[in-house]
Amino acid sequence: MSPRSSHAGEPLRRRPSQRRSARRVERMLDACAELLDEGGYDALTTTRVAERAGVAIGSVYQFFPDKRALSRALARRNVELFAARVGRRFMIEDYTSWWDAVDAIIDEYVEMHRTVPGFRSLHFGDVFDLDLLDSVADNNTVIAGRLRALLLTEFGLADGEDLDRAILVAVEAGDAVLKLAFRHDPHGDPVIVAEAKQLVRGYLSRQLAAAESRRR
Numbered sequence: 001m002s003p004r005s006s007h008a009g010e011p012l013r014r015r016p017s018q019r020r021s022a023r024r025v026e027r028m029l030d031a032c033a034e035l036l037d038e039g040g041y042d043a044l045t046t047t048r049v050a051e052r053a054g055v056a057i058g059s060v061y062q063f064f065p066d067k068r069a070l071s072r073a074l075a076r077r078n079v080e081l082f083a084a085r086v087g088r089r090f091m092i093e094d095y096t097s098w099w100d101a102v103d104a105i106i107d108e109y110v111e112m113h114r115t116v117p118g119f120r121s122l123h124f125g126d127v128f129d130l131d132l133l134d135s136v137a138d139n140n141t142v143i144a145g146r147l148r149a150l151l152l153t154e155f156g157l158a159d160g161e162d163l164d165r166a167i168l169v170a171v172e173a174g175d176a177v178l179k180l181a182f183r184h185d186p187h188g189d190p191v192i193v194a195e196a197k198q199l200v201r202g203y204l205s206r207q208l209a210a211a212e213s214r215r216r
Helices: 019-039 046-053 057-063 067-092 098-115 139-155 161-183 190-215
Strands: none
Touching (some): 019 046, 019 057, 019 067, 046 057, 046 067, 067 139, 098 139, 098 161, 098 190, 161 190
């Protein structure tokens, strides 16, 4: 893994210090999401974001040096929203097994893919978007860490390197298959979504069973 600066995960030039500035930044990110869904990353420009958000181009450059920084900030917001929504599900719903919880996590991903602007255009593991949340870990590693913590808290799975590796591989594989589900169907091919659930559940079942056997 190549060295990175200590602020590699921070897309903002500066953080908004006032509520008005924070709202303006949110409008910029909303505009970025809409434009990404309409025309993709190649068609995205800071000028178009400023126009759509109803702000001066100088306001954009106050916080974002370029469209890559805007996209990274939007992806950060998406990841934070995903983690918050998954956490909320775990608080209000009673899952009797870890695989029901994993299914719920996938359901949340699919629902956000369908309904949250910009979510389907910026995936957690896209090449130009790596390391947006953490200076030493790519996005899927961050997501895996958060899901690992949820599963440990809820179901008391045996902690250790085996669990870390199993969840990371499951997240990477699930992310890839779910992208396939949305490649030609804007609502997500339900058959492929079901296959993603089976893949993740089957893989984790084998890995967790093997890890438990090695501990005995």
